[in-house]
Amino acid sequence: MLEIENLTHIYGGGGPSAHHAIDQLNLSVAEGELLCIVGPSGCGKSTLLRSIAGLITPTGGRIKVDGELVRQTPDNLAVVFQDYSRSLFPWMSVADNVALPLRRKNMDKKRRREAAAEALESVGLSGAGRKYPFQLSGGMQQRVAIARALAYRPTLMLMDEPFGSVDAQTREDLEDLVLKVRGHHKMTIVLITHDIDESVYVGDRVVVLSKAPAHVVADLQVDLPSPRDQINTREHPDFVHLRAEVGRLVRGQPVAH
Amino acid sequence: MTRLGGALLRWPLLIVLVILWEVATRAAGSAFFPPPSTIVTRMHALWFSGPPGRLFLTDQAVADILPSLGRMAGGLAGGATAGILLGLALGLSSRAYDYLDGVLQFLRAIPPPALVTVFLVVFGFGMRMQLAFIMFSIIWPVLLNTADGARAVEPLYLETGRAFRLSRRERVLRIVLPAALPKVFAGLRLALSLSLIVTVFAELLPGTTNGIGFQLTVAYSMFNLPAMWAGIVLLGVLGYLLNEVFLVVERRVLGWHHARETAGA
Numbered sequence: 399m400l401e402i403e404n405l406t407h408i409y410g411g412g413g414p415s416a417h418h419a420i421d422q423l424n425l426s427v428a429e430g431e432l433l434c435i436v437g438p439s440g441c442g443k444s445t446l447l448r449s450i451a452g453l454i455t456p457t458g459g460r461i462k463v464d465g466e467l468v469r470q471t472p473d474n475l476a477v478v479f480q481d482y483s484r485s486l487f488p489w490m491s492v493a494d495n496v497a498l499p500l501r502r503k504n505m506d507k508k509r510r511r512e513a514a515a516e517a518l519e520s521v522g523l524s525g526a527g528r529k530y531p532f533q534l535s536g537g538m539q540q541r542v543a544i545a546r547a548l549a550y551r552p553t554l555m556l557m558d559e560p561f562g563s564v565d566a567q568t569r570e571d572l573e574d575l576v577l578k579v580r581g582h583h584k585m586t587i588v589l590i591t592h593d594i595d596e597s598v599y600v601g602d603r604v605v606v607l608s609k610a611p612a613h614v615v616a617d618l619q620v621d622l623p624s625p626r627d628q629i630n631t632r633e634h635p636d637f638v639h640l641r642a643e644v645g646r647l648v649r650g651q652p653v654a655h
Numbered sequence: 656m657t658r659l660g661g662a663l664l665r666w667p668l669l670i671v672l673v674i675l676w677e678v679a680t681r682a683a684g685s686a687f688f689p690p691p692s693t694i695v696t697r698m699h700a701l702w703f704s705g706p707p708g709r710l711f712l713t714d715q716a717v718a719d720i721l722p723s724l725g726r727m728a729g730g731l732a733g734g735a736t737a738g739i740l741l742g743l744a745l746g747l748s749s750r751a752y753d754y755l756d757g758v759l760q761f762l763r764a765i766p767p768p769a770l771v772t773v774f775l776v777v778f779g780f781g782m783r784m785q786l787a788f789i790m791f792s793i794i795w796p797v798l799l800n801t802a803d804g805a806r807a808v809e810p811l812y813l814e815t816g817r818a819f820r821l822s823r824r825e826r827v828l829r830i831v832l833p834a835a836l837p838k839v840f841a842g843l844r845l846a847l848s849l850s851l852i853v854t855v856f857a858e859l860l861p862g863t864t865n866g867i868g869f870q871l872t873v874a875y876s877m878f879n880l881p882a883m884w885a886g887i888v889l890l891g892v893l894g895y896l897l898n899e900v901f902l903v904v905e906r907r908v909l910g911w912h913h914a915r916e917t918a919g920a
Contacts, residue, residue: 451818470820477818484811489833489911498829499819532915550819 399464399586400427400450400554406458406611407445419445420456421611432580432587434597437607438648443590446612447558450588451477463554472554476547480559482539486531486546492518493527496546503550517549518542520579537568541575548579557589561596570628573600577626594648598622598641599631606647616647689881694888697881702889720889722865726782727854730789734850735843737790738797742842743827745798746805746835759799767792767853771860780862785854792853796845804838805831837912840905847901851894867893 405423410416419442427433437443449456450463452471461468463475476499479485486495496514505513518527521541531539540560547555557576561569573596580587591597597604598620606616620640622631631637673691680690702716712720745752745759771788778784808831816826832839858868867886874882906913 453814453817471818473820475818477815479811479815481811484809485815487812487815487830487833488915489836499821501825502820502822530911530914532911546819 399429399431400425400588401462402426402446402450402459403461404459405446405449405456405461407442407449407454407456409445418611420449421613423459423607423613425605425614425617427586427588430584430586432576432589432600432602434601434604435588435590435607436592436594436597436604436644436648437612438609439592441607441609442612443592443607444558446607447477447556447588447590451475451556474551474553476550476552476555478540478543478547478555478557478560480562482536482543482563483531486539486542488531490530491527492523492529492531492534492542495531495542496527496549499546499550513549514545517545520548520582521545521575535568537564537572540564540572544572544575544579548583551583553585555585555587557587559591560589562592569596574626574628576600594644595632595641598637598644599626599628604640604644606644609650616644618644687880689884691888693881694884698885698889701882701885718865719867719870719886720893723854723858723867724893726785726789726857726866727850730786730854731793731846731850733786734790734793735797735846738794738842738846739801739839741794742798742801742839743805743832743835746802747827747831749806752802752806759795763795763799768856771856775860780860785857785860785863788857789850789853793846793850796849797839797842800838800842800845801835804835807838808834837909840909844898844901844905847897848894851890851897855890 402423402425405420405425407420408416408418423446435443435446445454448454450461450468452468452475455469463472466472487498490498493511493514496517497510500510500513515524515527518524521544523538523541523545526534526538526542531542534542540563544560560576561572564572576587576589577600589597589600601620604616604618604620605614606618607613608615618640622634622636622640677690677692680688702713702719703711705711705713705716745755767788770791774784774788774791778787812830812834813826816830821829854866855868855871857863858866859872863869863872867890871883871886874880874886
């Protein structure tokens, strides 16, 4: 589904102010997988996501989505950004925000409206279509951003620290929402986070990145029972063990085997 | 509530000022400064004593007010459209902006009346010159504000548009333009008040046969001071009403912007 080979990105073109964000990063994600990428703050996670989305051109290496080399944003790829307040358009109603990307899908106005209403329903916001983003709470705005991605029917959904700006309770609700929609829509999800517990709770697989320049430090399979549950999963011995292991890796400490 | 309170305070103050004006002019008894009651009577006789079927407008009102509003509307529409289009183009190309910023600031700084002779040389007297002059005068605040707004669009808005593969046209129409709209309206509001000023100025020039500016010239040349003052007061009232209409439109179009600011987002 997604293959990354020797990805390297240097900002600032090799001068004295150049920042080496990613170095020789290799990664592949299978169809239908939910991959979490964790790493220390400022390690180049967002650069990685923007490269996959075709929003920046990496200085080296190759990225393929569905076997196609990424040159601009691939078809059927949707992004959920961390900062919902600046990624939803304040001059559009919630429904219009969700329906906007569907213009590229050759859908007529009626079908775009229906698809938007359906996506809003699947994130638990059936009645909110006519409201404006600023009338909703932060958690609800991020639900709108997720609905916008879902309405687009992506095969690959990228999420850049999607729950970094909401409170703890809302964060748990949104984590469960991702797991739920992922079950309904067959898609591959790459979720970037700096929250170690979140990566283990949500992911099928957790990839740990080093601090900048980022490369893959560890690639761990998460074999926790499904469906995941905020209370039971988090007290499962495997969860406790895994989160400790990921935590040490993120901090760069040696792992006990 | 504050709006209502403001309106309630505004009217008594205005009435007191008008009464003071009346008392002072009567006491002075100068022919150059007729009392407001005389001015209002003259305004009524000149413009608002027509048949009810024509909203009480006289032939004189049709000859004075409509041509002025027409010139103003034409100049404003042309200048604002050009200003928004050029401003968007300029705001979207940082290279063009860097090259042209100095030139534009220079052109904007020239007081339009100083250029009136240039317009006369190019267009001669008459309507074409007046329209061109009004457009040139009001294009700058619209153009520069639009360019500023288009340059300052939140980068994540644009990235979101690209991530969802909107075409360039869609990104400009649905993201850049609405995001720049608060700035565009700031420019339009300046352009509106400026357009009334330069319209009257253009009507003071020879070669004009109608409009409020022309009426002022005629009244002045016949030493008809009440009629001259009637024209001045009419311009004040028109300017006020136009601004009120503009605010209603702005509140409708930029409702999302104001609501968001009050919500503290």
